Amino acid sequence: MTESGNPSQPANVNEYNASHIQVLEGREAIRRRPGMYIGSTSERGLHQMVFQVVSYAVDEHLAGHADTIDVTITADGGVRVADNGRGLPVEVEESTGKPAVERELTELSFRPNPHTGYSVSGGINGLGLCVVNALSSRLTVEVHRDGHRWTQEYEKGTPITALTRNEESSGNGTAIVFFPDADIFEITRYSFATLSERLQELSFLNGGLAISLTDERPERPVRYHHSDGLQAYVAHLNPYPPSFVHSPAIAFESENEDATVFVQVAMQWNTWSTGGFHSFANTTRTHEGGTHEQGFRTALTNIVNDYARRQHHLSADDEAVTAEAVQEGLTAVISVKVARPVFEGATRTKLSNPEADAYIQGVVRKHLTDWLDHHPDEAAAIIRHILNTST
Structure with a gap:
């Protein structure tokens, strides 16, 4: 990888x-x-x-x-x-x-x-x-x-x-x-x-x-044939451009040092749907989620709250934005490829590898924070969208 x-x-x-x-x-x-x-x-x-x-x-x-x-x-x-x-x-x-x-x-x-x-x-x-x-x-x-x-x-x-x-x-x-x-x-x-x-x-x-x-x-x-991979997938799932909170979709990927975990993420907020997560492990759809999806959700909520406070969208006295509000209208695809996948149950629909949780949290924190810092206008629109849904 x-x-x-x-x-x-x-x-x-x-x-x-x-x-x-x-x-x-x-x-x-x-x-x-x-x-x-x-x-x-x-x-x-x-x-x-x-x-x-x-x-x-x-x-x-x-x-x-x-x-x-x-x-x-x-x-x-x-x-x-x-x-x-x-x-x-x-x-x-x-x-x-x-x-x-x-x-x-x-x-x-x-x-x-x-x-x-x-x-x-x-x-x-x-x-x-x-x-x-x-x-x-x-x-x-x-x-x-x-x-x-x-x-x-x-x-x-x-x-x-x-x-x-x-x-x-x-x-x-x-x-x-x-x-x-x-x-x-x-x-x-x-x-x-x-x-x-x-x-x-x-x-x-x-x-x-x-x-x-x-x-x-x-x-x-x-x-x-999709050279844009997960960005094209999100575009397929989000078919109505007028509803986009930001465009294009945010996308990033990374691999750990010993090449045992490779993660790809694409995500986009919109106003036309409640959003949805599509997670995969070694190209198998993990309908029940798992550690890779858990790591993404945890990091996402923390990053949005950290950014909102740094940019003074939230004051020190304001309550943190909930995970439900952060995910409202978010379409996200998380794909992880791991060398030794561990699934719960014979249907292979829930990933259990603990290293996937920790690694994805770090990847999302690094890449999403960088994207928000380098796209202040789009970042402000995302935070406004999230705060509006939480009221």
Whole structure:
């Protein structure tokens, strides 16, 4: 991760190989209890299958290797996810006699070694591809790597062909086509709107990553690419310029010294809504908040009160402005990427890492205070807005 927003330095393509795969347990556990891995077997779980494959591709972007992800809802009911990352490893591991790509798709595994380039990961702790394969009636993987195109086919998580080396290829990347198992899922028809909303969200959270979605039922392509990242996300959430208390949105980012916490914030006050917080940890929406959101809210309230008193908007005898008043009309997006995320519950919707709270408080205090000091007119408008809502 760097101050410019690139979460990590690119790892060499050869550093991601079979030695990074560690076995936990087999596919039958997934098929017996799918809800433990994707939340449910309803429409929510169905779409989670897509997001898990996309998460692998996003991890390749975070590692500095992929800048494009193409998602297609196929006419025959499947989904294809393709990226231009390094490509899944194809070499045969000596201890098992299996290609690394087969292990990734058939064994509950994870990538704990930082040399893979995955300093952060947005999937089910690296288990996503195996879970999707186990819950699919059919899956085909196509890898462009090591100078060739490689393919392999699966049924219900079991390989039915060997990994095959095909024609020469000069590119790199992975494409996975899968069909949800009707014996597992209550519904197998994908919603374009549901997929589109999440893919657009991911494009906001990963500035510079281009994500496309095509529906072949009939064809309906969209493409998301936001170089402004979270500022563009706030603009999307705040669509009415006349209501802005200030413009543009305030945005900043920072990374700690040992590159284990990377935080991005964009925020803007408006008069048309009560506001709202959108917080994320490793690109997963944390609907229940957590330590990263707690740190932001605490620092924000303290900074607004400190600034209001320094600029004599509040006297020494005035009561402090409440957190509720400070947040009235505020639209904010907080995205944190941590090397070892700790979530409460299987749904991964509340972050528990204590270091996220402390680090974000410091980042917000430094960057927001600097912004207020360097934008006195906008700062005065924000304080007036907050004080008016508190009366």
